[in-house]
Amino acid sequence: xxxxxxxxxxxxxxxxxxxxxxxxxxxxxxxxxxxxxxxxxxxxxxxxxxxxxxxxxxxxxxxxxxxxxxxxxxxxxxxxxxxxxxxxxxxxxxxxxxxxxxx
Numbered sequence: 556x557x558x559x560x561x562x563x564x565x566x567x568x569x570x571x572x573x574x575x576x577x578x579x580x581x582x583x584x585x586x587x588x589x590x591x592x593x594x595x596x597x598x599x600x601x602x603x604x605x606x607x608x609x610x611x612x613x614x615x616x617x618x619x620x621x622x623x624x625x626x627x628x629x630x631x632x633x634x635x636x637x638x639x640x641x642x643x644x645x646x647x648x649x650x651x652x653x654x655x656x657x658x
Contacts, residue, residue, distance in 0.1 A: 577652040584641045592657045599629045601657035608654060617650045
């Protein structure tokens with residue numbers, strides 16, 4: 556089945572990239588209700604998050620923040636907790652993607 560799906564994607568001229576998969580995961584996890592890749596919505600743009608934390612070892616801190624929610628770093632609108640609705644592995648994948656500039 557996967558081979559057939561991959562064949563159809565290739566035949567259509569569409570190449571699925573890791574960034575596309577991560578964007579789909581963000582959609583599935585309801586992250587895009589408040590965030591976008593390149594502009595502020597309710598929460599900060601993912602590229603702004605990447606720029607703010609560039610060169611810092613904050614992955615574990617941001618994973619914990621996404622899981623538990625928080626307020627105050629980007630303004631007074633709270634980010635709701637995302638655990639247990641989003642699996643820990645998915646949160647980690649999304650945080651890595653965001654820190655890489657959501658590319």
